[in-house]
Amino acid sequence: MRMNGGRPLSLKARVMLFVATAIGLSLILIGYLIQNAVSNHFIEQDEEELHVITKAVEDALREANTDHSHFAKTLEQAVSGHHGVYYQVLNQQLDILYFTPPFNYQIDIQTRLPEISHEALESVTWELNGQHYRGLITPVKISGNHYYVVAAIEMDFHMHFLDQFQYTLWLIMAIAAVVILSAAWFGIHQGHLPLHKLTADIASIKADRLDTRIDVHGVPSELVTLVNSFNEMLSRLELSFKRLSNFSDDIAHEIRTPLTNLITQTQVGLNKVRSDVEYQELLYSNLEEQERLAKMVNEMLWLAKSDNGLIEIEPEQLDLRRQIQDLFDYFEVLADEKNIQLNLIGQPVLVNADKSMLRRVISNLLSNALRHSPLGKTIDVAVFSELGEVGFSIKNHGEPIPALHLSKIFDRFYRVDPSRQRQSDGVGLGLAIVKSIVEAHSGRVEVQSNTTETIFSIFFPDKNYL
Amino acid sequence: MRLLIVEDEVKTGDYLEQGLREAGFMVTLVRNGLDGHHLAMTEEFDLLLLDVMLPDVDGWRIVQSLREAKRQTPVLFLTARDSIEDRVKGLELGADDYLVKPFAFAELLARIRTLLRRGNAQVSNSEITIADLTLDLAKHKAVRGGKRINLTYKEFALLELLARRKGEVLPRSLIASQVWDMNFDSDTNVIDVAIRRLRAKMDDEFDVKLIHTVRGMGYKLDIEEA
Numbered sequence: 272m273r274m275n276g277g278r279p280l281s282l283k284a285r286v287m288l289f290v291a292t293a294i295g296l297s298l299i300l301i302g303y304l305i306q307n308a309v310s311n312h313f314i315e316q317d318e319e320e321l322h323v324i325t326k327a328v329e330d331a332l333r334e335a336n337t338d339h340s341h342f343a344k345t346l347e348q349a350v351s352g353h354h355g356v357y358y359q360v361l362n363q364q365l366d367i368l369y370f371t372p373p374f375n376y377q378i379d380i381q382t383r384l385p386e387i388s389h390e391a392l393e394s395v396t397w398e399l400n401g402q403h404y405r406g407l408i409t410p411v412k413i414s415g416n417h418y419y420v421v422a423a424i425e426m427d428f429h430m431h432f433l434d435q436f437q438y439t440l441w442l443i444m445a446i447a448a449v450v451i452l453s454a455a456w457f458g459i460h461q462g463h464l465p466l467h468k469l470t471a472d473i474a475s476i477k478a479d480r481l482d483t484r485i486d487v488h489g490v491p492s493e494l495v496t497l498v499n500s501f502n503e504m505l506s507r508l509e510l511s512f513k514r515l516s517n518f519s520d521d522i523a524h525e526i527r528t529p530l531t532n533l534i535t536q537t538q539v540g541l542n543k544v545r546s547d548v549e550y551q552e553l554l555y556s557n558l559e560e561q562e563r564l565a566k567m568v569n570e571m572l573w574l575a576k577s578d579n580g581l582i583e584i585e586p587e588q589l590d591l592r593r594q595i596q597d598l599f600d601y602f603e604v605l606a607d608e609k610n611i612q613l614n615l616i617g618q619p620v621l622v623n624a625d626k627s628m629l630r631r632v633i634s635n636l637l638s639n640a641l642r643h644s645p646l647g648k649t650i651d652v653a654v655f656s657e658l659g660e661v662g663f664s665i666k667n668h669g670e671p672i673p674a675l676h677l678s679k680i681f682d683r684f685y686r687v688d689p690s691r692q693r694q695s696d697g698v699g700l701g702l703a704i705v706k707s708i709v710e711a712h713s714g715r716v717e718v719q720s721n722t723t724e725t726i727f728s729i730f731f732p733d734k735n736y737l
Numbered sequence: 738m739r740l741l742i743v744e745d746e747v748k749t750g751d752y753l754e755q756g757l758r759e760a761g762f763m764v765t766l767v768r769n770g771l772d773g774h775h776l777a778m779t780e781e782f783d784l785l786l787l788d789v790m791l792p793d794v795d796g797w798r799i800v801q802s803l804r805e806a807k808r809q810t811p812v813l814f815l816t817a818r819d820s821i822e823d824r825v826k827g828l829e830l831g832a833d834d835y836l837v838k839p840f841a842f843a844e845l846l847a848r849i850r851t852l853l854r855r856g857n858a859q860v861s862n863s864e865i866t867i868a869d870l871t872l873d874l875a876k877h878k879a880v881r882g883g884k885r886i887n888l889t890y891k892e893f894a895l896l897e898l899l900a901r902r903k904g905e906v907l908p909r910s911l912i913a914s915q916v917w918d919m920n921f922d923s924d925t926n927v928i929d930v931a932i933r934r935l936r937a938k939m940d941d942e943f944d945v946k947l948i949h950t951v952r953g954m955g956y957k958l959d960i961e962e963a
Contacts, residue, residue, distance in 0.1 A: 600917065
């Protein structure tokens with residue numbers, strides 16, 4: 272149901288339309304039935320009276336038949352005490368033998384004869400001089416003579432009553448319709464009040480009050496699902512909002528540090544005339560901070576894009592083991608420097624992933640492991656394929672990560688040890704990028720840590736698993 | 738080599754011009770799209786450096802009409818926007834490469850040199866000789882001062898890259914990409930360590946150093962002192 276504007280018809284209008292149609296049809300049907308019943312009742316009543324009259328006339332006729340001298344007299348006395356009752360007797364040739372005045376005219380019997388011949392006693396109606404009559408034609412056979420007895424009664428009184436009744440009936444029906452529709456309208460209006468209240472409640476929720484929840488006990492049962500969904504949406508919004516605002520805080524903080532360095536060292540440098548070498552040193556130092564800033568901005572942009580689902584993955588079938596081996600080649604010199612052994616175990620498995628992004632994941636995890644691994648230890652990488660998932664785990668034997676940090680270790684700018692903040696180990700977004708890439712591939716990340724080892728595990732869905 | 742820079746941001750334009758001039762190019766700098774379009778259509782350049790976002794005629798329009806006029810001058814786009822659509826659009830319109838701001842100047846230089854080299858026939862020597870260093874590319878053998886140097890596969894690839902692009906400063910990102918196929922910023926100093934190890938094998942014991950560090954930019958292989 273739509274109005275011209277394209278907006279669906281209001282709920283109230285829909286219900287009202289439906290109720291009005293149903294009520295209207297019901298009332299019309301009921302009225303019709305009542306009217307019919309009443310008018311049938313009158314017809315039956317009339318016919319019964321007509322039968323009685325006919326019977327009386329018939330008896331009189333039988334008596335008069337034996338005594339022709341008192342024919343009219345006998346018939347005249349056949350019916351007495353009835354007001355507005357008329358009858359006539361006709362012979363087979365349809366001549367009027369007797370009539371009660373003013374019933375001296377022939378009613379159209381001829382055309383009705385086929386009916387009467389079957390003795391089907393149907394009443395007939397006619398009008399004369401503004402008077403309405405109902406009559407009954409009965410063939411009578413007495414000692415070989417055929418007669419027709421026609422009995423008639425006035426029915427204007429009934430008709431008048433019926434008219435009056437009909438008028439009253441439809442008036443009552445119309446009033447009933449109005450009352451019912453008003454009640455329905457009021458009912459719907461009342462029924463919608465919780466919705467209006469809910470709307471007002473929702474309208475009052477502002478960005479700084481995202482912790483507000485709609486009370487689910489205060490709404491009718493039909494709205495519980497809606498309120499629950501809305502509350503869940505609020506929870507998600509609140510979480511995202513909080514994360515976003517924390518992220519902004521972090522960004523401001525992370526950017527402020529290198530900016531402070533840049534400004535301070537430049538101002539100090541300009542404080543007095545210095546040698547070329549000193550200026551050069553200053554520029555190099557500035558460049559380091561600037562590159563750090565540029566890298567941070569790039570990575571934050573990347574994360575922002577991944578948050579908005581704008582990272583476009585170009586997946587291909589890759590041998591995961593082979594990719595890790597390639598990254599080993601890259602990190603080999605670094606591992607050598609720290610006398611760390613890189614081990615790779617597991618069978619080759621195929622993974623459906625974007626090559627460059629997959630390598631970035633491996634690279635970030637490997638450099639993380641190398642950073643935290645003690646000198647002379649091993650870093651063990653295991654490739655696995657199990658239960659519809661393929662992936663790898665990277666194990667190092669570094670300091671244990673306290674449990675309270677584990678759940679946050681993939682958060683942006685999160686550092687287990689805040690004092691490590693300003694080391695040359697990137698900008699604190701490496702693991703966040705790992706997580707965003709893996710999740711963009713519908714995969715998941717896991718980390719566990721105990722006193723002897725820390726294991727990062729990456730799982731991708733196995734496209735080849737049936 | 739003549740370069741045309743179309744860049745409306747004043748400082749960026751000035752520094753690009755200075756940097757590229759000092760790198761040995763003849764540089765023309767214009768600061769709006771209309772002038773850029775006119776010059777690109779009427780004069781001969783070896784390469785165009787176009788900012789995408791220009792106040793009047795944007796970089797895309799310039800490269801489009803350039804290609805419609807069948808002018809094949811290589812075009813390198815500079816842009817602050819980094820979305821795949823932008824990248825694809827630029828390349829579809831006929832740009833040859835795409836660099837997102839902020840970029841390292843060494844990276845820009847390397848890309849420009851690559852583009853300028855592209856048209857010319859590739860020098861596919863089987864041997865490169867620089868001073869007393871000889872690289873046998875087919876056999877992956879490096880000899881310096883008559884002495885065979887034992888290099889790992891990756892070390893040889895690194896040395897070959899430096900040698901092929903002798904005299905050019907190669908940024909770390911380009912080295913990582915060319916030698917290890919690492920096409921993203923890595924947090925590590927792998928390249929520095931790898932260069933240090935390479936030097937230990939083929940430079941340290943010789944008086945004339947071939948591999949030079951250009952601070953803040955990258956590394957280059959050359960005969961002259963840095």
